[in-house]
Amino acid sequence: MIILGIETTCDETSVAVVENGDKILSHVTCSQEQLHAIYGGVVPELASRRHLELIDPTVLQALQDAHLSFKDIEAIAVAHGPGLIGSLLVGINYAQGLALGLNKPLIGINHIEAHLYAAMMGNPKVFPAVGVVVSGGHTSIIEIEEIGKYQLLGQTIDDAIGEAFDKVAKMLSLPYPGGPEIERLALNGDPYRFAFHAGRVKDFPLSFSFSGLKTQVLYTLRDHPGAKIEDIAASFQRAAIDAVIEKLTRIKATTCYLGGGVTRNNYLRARVHALGISCYFPEPSLCLDNGAMIAGLAYYKRNTPQRISLKPQTRVPFFSAYA
Ligand code: KG4
Ligand code: ZN
Numbered sequence: 001m002i003i004l005g006i007e008t009t010c011d012e013t014s015v016a017v018v019e020n021g022d023k024i025l026s027h028v029t030c031s032q033e034q035l036h037a038i039y040g041g042v043v044p045e046l047a048s049r050r051h052l053e054l055i056d057p058t059v060l061q062a063l064q065d066a067h068l069s070f071k072d073i074e075a076i077a078v079a080h081g082p083g084l085i086g087s088l089l090v091g092i093n094y095a096q097g098l099a100l101g102l103n104k105p106l107i108g109i110n111h112i113e114a115h116l117y118a119a120m121m122g123n124p125k126v127f128p129a130v131g132v133v134v135s136g137g138h139t140s141i142i143e144i145e146e147i148g149k150y151q152l153l154g155q156t157i158d159d160a161i162g163e164a165f166d167k168v169a170k171m172l173s174l175p176y177p178g179g180p181e182i183e184r185l186a187l188n189g190d191p192y193r194f195a196f197h198a199g200r201v202k203d204f205p206l207s208f209s210f211s212g213l214k215t216q217v218l219y220t221l222r223d224h225p226g227a228k229i230e231d232i233a234a235s236f237q238r239a240a241i242d243a244v245i246e247k248l249t250r251i252k253a254t255t256c257y258l259g260g261g262v263t264r265n266n267y268l269r270a271r272v273h274a275l276g277i278s279c280y281f282p283e284p285s286l287c288l289d290n291g292a293m294i295a296g297l298a299y300y301k302r303n304t305p306q307r308i309s310l311k312p313q314t315r316v317p318f319f320s321a322y323a
Helices: 033-037 044-065 085-102 111-118 161-171 178-186 211-223 229-250 266-273 291-300
Strands: 002-007 012-019 023-031 075-081 106-110 129-134 139-146 149-155 255-259 278-280
Touching: 002 044, 002 085, 002 291, 012 044, 012 291, 023 044, 023 291, 033 044, 044 085, 075 085, 075 111, 075 291, 085 106, 106 111, 106 291, 111 129, 111 139, 111 255, 111 291, 129 229, 161 178, 161 211, 161 229, 178 229, 178 266, 211 229, 229 266, 255 266
Parallel strands: 002 075, 075 106, 129 255, 255 278
Antiparallel strands: 002 012, 012 023, 129 139, 139 149
């Protein structure tokens, strides 16, 4: 089954054509990174306007790259949330129009569930397993019974891990997005120079908290003006990743799928691999927001298409929505 997937939840306009959930026939991603970089973060109104300009050419390019035409597409999938309301509206309306015009089923996909699926794409799918989502907007640890059947084990009570990377980068006067910048600096720093640690949530050992870690960095910058910024970056990165590793160790995970933008981080990958468990990460092109994970997961949701009407949802936890 050939599905066209559309992703416009934040600042990436991305479209892919995927066959049977795993085989990527084409994948076109237009990043808006440069547009937002001067503001130090995503400006929602600018993001939705740019999506509007890019969505049509991106879809046409994806079809052309796959050497297919609209008639070959068997279903349209779109990320319907969570995300920025204006950005979601563009992708959803485009997908609805396309599905209606072509008389093809429309499949709504949860963006976070798709991040998790990105780690399964092209990889063995072995369940039960533990899922970890580490992105700019979410940090969750999930029990995966099978694709579509999940139980939330823990999530962040304040900032997402990627958000903490971005905010600490800002404190260090590094450009947006901050995650890759922190990783680059950390290569030349001592991860144990500062005893930073992420928060522990009383009675919820699998919950995450990163706001205190950010404050530790802020106070260190204030109290140690001569500190090496590489050491601060490395110590922050180590502490943020410690939080993920600690949870995986606590629940004695044996098979683990990790998805979301922070899986681009090689220090995270090395630390998870060092646990000696079966762990699966997305291909580099599937870590950040992308249309392929939307089209891929849609294959597993193909029997529950929405007949055209889909609403954008800025917040929608997939573990309860699909449980
Ligand atoms: O999954 P994603 O594209 O967007 C959301 O759905 O939130 O993730 C973007 C996040 C940003 O916070 C960015 O700083 C982070 O992923 N990120 C990284 C790295 N590359 C991207 N964080 C740490 N190390 C990286 N190499
Ligand atoms: Zn995302």
